[in-house]
């Protein structure tokens with residue numbers, strides 16, 4: 400009697416009434432039930448439930464609570480036993496270039512310009528086409544899903560192909576089409592870039608997993624006029640707007656010379672900033688600039704490991720958090736990290752700012768975990784959909800095994816999540832209620848094929864660079 404079920408759901412959603420009604424009428428239905436886990440909800444009250452779980456229907460969370468209550472209330476098509484695991488929201492990687500996994504370890508420990516000019520640019524010019532981007536995206540998505548990342552923000556070329564691969568893998572993505580003022584592997588002119596990006600936004604509008612976005616590369620590679628055009632395009636499609644901002648000290652100095660303003664002030668003057676903007680890195684920002692970003696509701700993607708490896712500097716993250724900015728964590732591309740492991744970023748953000756400020760109390764474990772979940776969701780402007788285990792949100796969740804020697808005993812769950820858990824501890828991953836990693840096995844991707852493809856690219860790229 401479906402009308403009766405929806406009548407119940409509509410009118411008797413209060414827990415007491417629901418319990419009373421279901422006792423009389425039988426159990427409510429769910430597609431999936433997870434029970435027996437330590438639940439880290441990351442909701443506003445940061446509730447942790449010792450022996451608990453969630454119920455999922457139509458890809459959304461319909462209940463969060465203790466195991467006995469859930470089992471009492473719901474008849475589920477499938478029940479996952481979370482014994483010995485932490486159930487938590489999937490991780491949000493707020494900045495990356497997934498296809499660059501194919502350049503992983505190509506050249507390390509170089510000065511930025513040497514690295515770009517002699518390694519990355521020649522390899523990109525020769526190899527980056529749609530097939531490359533598809534193969535690299537599959538590898539990046541596979542790595543991220545296996546490590547518990549359920550949402551990522553991308554910026555690269557051929558992003559329609561990136562969106563396609565991401566959707567096929569069942570992952571969630573904010574997929575940013577790079578826009579840049581010089582000929583790129585996909586579009587050779589600005590007009591073509593603009594038209595292509597608009598077609599891309601139109602095509603993916605309303606997709607459950609994919610949020611398409613224009614991604615002007617940076618204020619130093621895109622003219623003022625083109626930045627404004629990108630902003631208008633984002634406004635027209637109610638899309639996010641992704642940009643690299645204030646990554647290096649050189650960028651700030653050059654901006655002052657060229658525009659008589661820092662990159663942030665330059666974007667503010669152009670009217671570029673707004674509550675849909677996701678700014679990457681923001682290493683070099685003054686207090687005044689952080690207030691400008693806050694005023695406009697700009698989300699920040701902090702990439703501690705990439706900033707360390709490229710020696711870009713240390714972003715003023717504790718200050719950003721104090722001011723109430725939405726700050727998430729990003730891996731950046733695998734060419735400058737060299738993995739897409741968000742657990743590494745959580746541990747790094749918790750430690751980097753402590754040593755920098757000589758203060759072990761800054762960015763405590765729980766705050767670092769929040770940056771990879773609910774605060775990350777806020778930074779990428781998806782906080783009403785993801786980032787916490789709460790009723791009504793998309794069922795993007797992970798089960799993290801905490802039975803290996805490096806994660807026992809457990810006194811405090813946040814401590815483990817920030818300082819001890821590794822990507823290989825992730826056991827199960829769901830996006831919109833669909834299991835994309837089931838007991839460590841990917842259900843949508845073929846790891847053997849993806850790894851073989853990546854090795855083939857390595858052989859070809861190495862041959863080219865040896866010439």
Ligand SMILES: [Zn+2]
Nearest residue numbers: 643679731732
């Ligand atoms: Zn980047």
